[in-house]
Amino acid sequence: MSSTESGPGGSSARRPTINDVARHAGISKGTVSLALRGAPGPSAETTARVLRAAEELGYRASRSASLLARRRTNLLGLTLTLRNAFHAELAEGVQAAADEAGYELVLSPVTAARAEARAVETLLDSRCEAVLLLGPELPAADLDDLAARVPVVVVGRAVEGVGLDVVRTSDEAGIALAVEHLVGLGHRALAHVAAGRGPIGTARTESFRAAVRRAGVAEASLVVEAGEFSETAGARAGATLLDGPVTGIVAASDRIALGVLDALGRGGRAVPDEMSVVGYDDSPWARLGHVQLTSVSQEPAEQARAAVRAAVDRLDGGPRPPRETVLRPRLVTRATSAPPPSGGR
Structure with missing residues (x-):
């Protein structure tokens, strides 16, 4: 046996191939391929013979080639x-x-x-x-x-x-948790800073309206439209809440909440002494030491x-x-x- 071929117990200068397994087992390459893939055709005895030969040679099928043969990319x-x-x-x-x-x-x-x-x-x-x-x-x-x-x-x-x-x-459950938290703290005038008319923004706005109705604070609560999931939009919407009865804000996302916090800070409103803010996502930003945002984890x-x-x-x-x-x-x-x-x- 040449130094470029591998045998049982021997060393090898290259990886054994399916042809090596076929020669070692005394079986055709096609049958070896079927046995290694677990495809129908080879008998249990033939499959065992192929697997034994592959193990003795240290043969490992190419994962990418196997996937390609099955028209799979993984x-x-x-x-x-x-x-x-x-x-x-x-x-x-x-x-x-x-x-x-x-x-x-x-x-x-x-x-x-x-x-x-x-x-x-x-x-x-x-x-x-x-x-x-x-x-x-x-x-x-x-x-x-x-x-x-x-x-x-x-x-x-x-x-x-x-x-x-x-x-x-559940957006319904998540927004309800935020509203119930603020109402439980004593807030009666709430605002939802919404994220537009997309499917997620709409679901959270509708959930807020349902939650404040259940909590009995719907008359004193309102929805302020940010229009999108961004800090800039949140800051723009938050600036409209600087004056008025609202003391608790539920943002449609943490990104919006960060913008709201910025607007409140620039407007001289202390958080949480004067205004409370709850975000949504519990993103890494919410956990930053200088933010420490109350938020809904998904x-x-x-x-x-x-x-x-x-x-x-x-x-x-x-x-x-x-x-x-x-x-x-x-x-x-x-x-x-x-x-x-x-x-x-």
């Missing part, structure tokens, strides 16, 4: 908004869960200059087997069309009537695991009905919420 695609710290945290969780499941992750960012639809097309062009969308703003009809092309998991948004999987926390690690599990189940487990996983949010109380000033404003 790629999961993920869209995320780069400026959204909560999305970054979710992406880390998705990466960890994909690693555990044996899949690779392809990221495609959404930015002010790069639309969500383009980010999705990039993932499809990259031959991703499934697409995970973080907080998508795409219309339901577009999501339905996408789900007809590739398995889709929507993360962080409720979607009805389309053939895809959804993983989210349990990102749990969402990430559930989203990857939904994608992998659909890819490896075959057809099944769409599945919605709704997680319970959690309020994290920090330094931006306290009882209102005694005697009111």
Whole structure:
């Protein structure tokens, strides 16, 4: 045997190939390929013979070649908004869960200059087997069309009537936690700084209106439209609340809440002595020492695991009905919420 070939118990100057296994087992290359992939055809005795030969030679099948033969890429695609710290945290969780499941992750960012639809097309062009969308703003009809092309998991948004999987926390429960917290502290005049008419912003606005009705403070409460999930929009909306009866603010996101805090600070309103602010997402920014924002946690690690599990189940487990996983949010109380000033404003 030449020094470039490997044998049982011997050393090798190169990795053994499937041809080496076929020669060692005395079986055709085609049969060896079927046996190594677990495909129908070879008998149990032949399969055992092939596996024994592969083990003796130290043969390891090329993962990429095996996937290619099965027309699989083992790629999961993920869209995320780069400026959204909560999305970054979710992406880390998705990466960890994909690693555990044996899949690779392809990221495609959404930015002010790069639309969500383009980010999705990039993932499809990259031959991703499934697409995970973080907080998508795409219309339901577009999501339905996408789900007809590739398995889709929507993360962080409720979607009805389309053939895809959804993983989210309950916006209704999350906003209710924020409202109940402020009302429990004694606030009676609340404001919701909303994020526009997109599906997520709309869901949180409707949840706020329902929550203040249940709490009996709807007449003294109002909705102020920021228009988008950004600090600038939050600051602009927050500036309209400097004068008036409102003492408790529920923001549609932490980014909006940061803008509100900036506006209140510039306007001379002390937080939480005069005004209380509650964010939504419990993003890393909320936990900064100089912010310490009371916020609603969407349990990102749990969402990430559930989203990857939904994608992998659909890819490896075959057809099944769409599945919605709704997680319970959690309020994290920090330094931006306290009882209102005694005697009111």
